[in-house]
Amino acid sequence: MSATSEAARFLIIDDHPLFREALHSAVQMTYPDADTVEARTVTEALELLEGPRPFDLALLDLNIPGVQGFEGLLQLRTRYPRLPIVVVSGHEEPKIISEALSYGAAGFIPKSVRKADLADAIRSVMEGAIHVPENYGGQAPDAESADRAEMVRRLATLTPQQLRVLQMLRQGLLNKQIAYELQVGETTVKAHVSEILRKLNVYSRTQAVIEVSKLDNAELFREQAGF
Incomplete structure (x- = not known):
């Protein structure tokens, strides 16, 4: 353009x-x-x-x-x-x-x-380019990077509503609280949670939260105000 x-x-x-x-x-x-x-x-x-x-x-x-x-x-x-x-x-x-x-x-x-x-x-x-800072040399891929990339791919398969449910799981909300926030039934929330676990290939809500939290680079962001 x-x-x-x-x-x-x-x-x-x-x-x-x-x-x-x-x-x-x-x-x-x-x-x-x-x-x-x-x-x-x-x-x-x-x-x-x-x-x-x-x-x-x-x-x-x-x-x-x-x-x-x-x-x-x-x-x-x-x-x-x-x-x-x-x-x-x-x-x-x-x-x-x-x-x-x-x-x-x-x-x-x-x-x-x-x-x-x-x-x-x-x-x-x-104009169609991918812009990065001049001093950015990229990072060599490793097993951890591959795991993160796979989790990113899995997260991209979630629907917008499932993403919202996942965010609320990370906040520690119970199904009843999530249902109230989204104005849906608890059965619907349970169905969303089941699909989230299936798509992320994890076995529990706790594991889903842990795996997704690994993507946040929290140790770097906490160094800055507001995180």
Whole structure:
């Protein structure tokens, strides 16, 4: 898509007003006629994505309220698999970049880059490239990485409702509480849980929570405020 295309539409998902403005400015540098829409949470983003007009690209911060680790990226990728999503984050560790790409991110842009570099990165993704920081050399695959990739693949088979149930399981909610939150019967919740266990190839709710929690890179995220 050319820089002058009037059809370009961007969704910025970040809870910090100053950085939303920075992203908006970067988009305008390359796509001055673009329609840029902002969301402060993944929930807001999903509501906007349900609208009649599609988006060409989403710019997602990992550190936003309501989600842990890569949950937000996973929700968006599962619900809208054709939407390119670029992670724009203050975390620049190679392991986190690798994980984001394994979840299907179309690119990873550190928040520390200059606005001009941010604009260039956005343009490269819009033109079909997978953007990563220049100093990112990737990580050699190992058994642990293969296991994570397989779990990511399994998570992608969950329906949006099953993902919501899984998130509530991680919060420690009981079936009765989940049923109340989702306004469905306990029998429906039990059916969702059974399908989650089957798709993730685990034998208990506890094992499902443990296996999915391994994907969060919690030891890295806890170093930053808000996690």
